[in-house]
Amino acid sequence: MEHRKVMILGTGPAGYTAAVYTARANLDPLVIEGDEPGGQLTLTTEVENFPGFVDGVMGPELMDNMKKQAERFGAAFRRGRATSVDLSVRPFQVTVDKAEVYTADALIIATGASAKMLGIEGESDLIGRGVSTCATCDGFFFRNKRVIVVGGGDSAMEEATFLTKFAQEVTIVHRRTELRASKVMQDRARSNDKITFVMNASSKQVQSDGNKVTGLVVVDNETGETKTLEADGVFVAIGHQPNTAFLNGQLETDDVGYLVTQGATSLTSVEGVFACGDVMDPRYRQAITAAGSGCKAAMDAEKYLEGSMTHDWSAASTPS
Structure with a gap:
C-alpha cells in the first residue's frame, strides 16, 4: 500500500x-x-x-x-x-x-x-454549445436570445427567473401538469412577463444546426403531438x-x-x-x-x- x-x-x-x-x-x-x-x-x-x-x-x-x-x-x-x-x-x-x-x-x-441530465438525443453533444446546467455560469451568453428551461422544481424557477435578466424570452418545459416548485417560486416565475410555460410535455431531442442549439423537440403527454420549440439555448434544471x-x-x-x-x-x-x-x-x-x-x-x-x-x-x- x-x-x-x-x-x-x-x-x-x-x-x-x-x-x-x-x-x-x-x-x-x-x-x-x-x-x-x-x-x-x-x-x-x-x-x-x-x-x-x-x-x-x-x-x-x-x-x-x-x-x-x-x-x-x-x-x-x-x-x-x-x-x-x-x-x-x-x-x-x-x-x-x-x-x-x-x-x-x-x-x-x-x-x-x-x-442530472435528460438523457435525450443531442443533449450531451451540445453541452457548451447551447445546452447548459448553470444559468449563473452561462446566462450572460444568451443576451436577447430565446432560451428554454427544462424542469419544474425550485431550481428551474430560479434559473428561469435569473435568465430573464439576459434573455428575450424564457420558456419553462415541464413533463407534469403541475409544478413541484414552492408556491413563492412559482408565483415569482408566473408573474414575470418574459416567462411562458409548456406543461405536460416530455423533452425528446435537442436540435441544432450542426454547431449550436436551434430548438427542443417535445411531445405532448396527453395528445402525443410532437412539436419543436425554437430556442438558442436549453438549460437543464432537474437537480x-x-x-x-x-x-x-x-x-x-x-x-x-x-x-x-x-x-x-x-x-x-x-x-x-x-x-x-x-x-x-x-x-x-x-x-x-x-x-x-x-x-x-x-x-x-x-x-x-x-x-x-x-x-x-x-x-x-x-x-x-
Whole structure:
C-alpha cells in the first residue's frame, strides 16, 4: 500500500486548490482525479466570472493551469476513481478502481456533484454549445436570445427567473401538469412577463444546426403531438446528485446526499476527513466558491496533521 499524509479525492476548482495549498505546505498530496479530471468546467467553453481573467478563460484551460500549478509545488496525480473508502481505520484506506489500495492520514473529499441530465438525443453533444446546467455560469451568453428551461422544481424557477435578466424570452418545459416548485417560486416565475410555460410535455431531442442549439423537440403527454420549440439555448434544471455513493454512508449527509460540514469549516463528521466544493455545497455551486472551500479544506487538514486543531470532534454529529 502506498501511504500519503493527504489524499484528495476529486479535482475541479476545489480539488486543485486543495492540492496547491497542501503541496505548498509540504504535505505531499496525492490527487485521485476521478472520472472527469477537471470536473464540470472541462465541459464549459468560456468562463467570464472567474476573477483575474479580464477577457474570460476557457474552462478546460483554467483547469489545466490549476493542475499545472499544483504539480509545480509537488502534488501527484493518479488517473482513476475512488470506488470505496474505509474511514473506520487509521490511517484511512482508499481503494481506486476497485483494485489499488492507498492509505492516508487525512482525506479531502472534492468529488463534486453531477448535474442530472435528460438523457435525450443531442443533449450531451451540445453541452457548451447551447445546452447548459448553470444559468449563473452561462446566462450572460444568451443576451436577447430565446432560451428554454427544462424542469419544474425550485431550481428551474430560479434559473428561469435569473435568465430573464439576459434573455428575450424564457420558456419553462415541464413533463407534469403541475409544478413541484414552492408556491413563492412559482408565483415569482408566473408573474414575470418574459416567462411562458409548456406543461405536460416530455423533452425528446435537442436540435441544432450542426454547431449550436436551434430548438427542443417535445411531445405532448396527453395528445402525443410532437412539436419543436425554437430556442438558442436549453438549460437543464432537474437537480444535481452529489458524488458520495462511494462513501457508503460513513459520513453525515443531508437528505439529498450532500456532505454536511461543521459550521464555516470543512470538517465532516469523521475526524481527519474534510470536504470542499460542490459535494458539500447545494447552494452556490460556483467555481470561485469551490476554489475557496478547497483552500479551507487544505488549511484545516494542515492544522489537523500538525496537531494544532482545537475542534471538539466528539461534538460532531454522526451518520444516522
